[in-house]
Amino acid sequence: MMFAVTAVAIMVIMALALIRAFMGPSVYDRILAVNMFGTKTVLFIAVLGFFAGRPDFLDIAMVYALINFIGVIAVLKFVERIAEEESADVDGKEN
Numbered sequence: 001m002m003f004a005v006t007a008v009a010i011m012v013i014m015a016l017a018l019i020r021a022f023m024g025p026s027v028y029d030r031i032l033a034v035n036m037f038g039t040k041t042v043l044f045i046a047v048l049g050f051f052a053g054r055p056d057f058l059d060i061a062m063v064y065a066l067i068n069f070i071g072v073i074a075v076l077k078f079v080e081r082i083a084e085e086e087s088a089d090v091d092g093k094e095n
Helices: 002-023 027-052 056-094
Strands: none
Touching (some): 002 027
């Protein structure tokens, strides 16, 4: 029973994060929502491992957390580079 309540609560939060990811309004809101979704996925895997009595799921959760963190940093660097190139193009066209 306790697992069901915990799983439903985490799934509701994950659904809200997906809604924010699709609605935006800015690219940074979307990236933050995807990061939140990944964090809640890590939490869900950890809770699943705890209630199933499988401590090896914590290792999977930690690897997923690391991949999520590195992925978000990479996407943020990519968006930052694109924003810099667009501002350089705008500055170059004004002269």
